[in-house]
Amino acid sequence: MKYLLMVGHGQFPPGLHNALTMFASDTPDLLYCNLENGMDTDKYVENLKKKLEVIDPQKDEIIILSDLPGGSPLTNAIAVLGDMGILEHCVIYTGMNLPLAINVVMTKDSTTLDKLDELVLADTQAKRFVLETDEDDEI
Known part of the structure; x- marks a missing residue:
């Protein structure tokens, strides 16, 4: 099975998980673990290990989304998975956001981990919208 594991600081991972389940059903392959404000890393690692008990290292694969590339949630997750x-x-993808999470969930089971990049990264780049009004700017 391919799992999605979202790791990060504060309420971001559970909040993203909650938002993600509005677009994709909440299934056992969607996991998250958050390092809360004031939590020590030993407790975070303990929580993460509990979440990962469902993983079979012999046959499962994991797509990890993280908020920051060098943050404690990700570095500790890498150590535990190692x-x-x-x-x-x-x-591992950093800069976790809702479009990235949706793309991963929608494509992860139809491709290999090697080909995942081309399917999920193209639509996750930051977008700039220019808003214009129809009103004249009269002074």
């Missing part, structure tokens, strides 16, 4: 012997079956 200890589990599954890190070689993982891909």
Whole structure:
């Protein structure tokens, strides 16, 4: 099975998980773990290990979304996954956001981890919208 694991600071991972379930049903392959304000990393690692108990290192794959590339949630997740012997079956994307999470969920089961980049990254770039009014700017 391919799992999506969202890791990050504060309420971002559970909030993103909640928003994601509005677009995709809440299934057992959607996991998150958050490092809360004031939480020490030992507690975070303990929570993460509990979440990862469903993973079979021999046959499962994990797509990891993280808020920051060098943050404690991700670096600790990498260490735990390395200890589990599954890190070689993982891909990591940082700069986690809702469009990225939706793209991963919608495409993860129809492709390999190697080809996931081309399917999910194209639509997740920042977009700028220019808003114009119809009103004349009269002074």
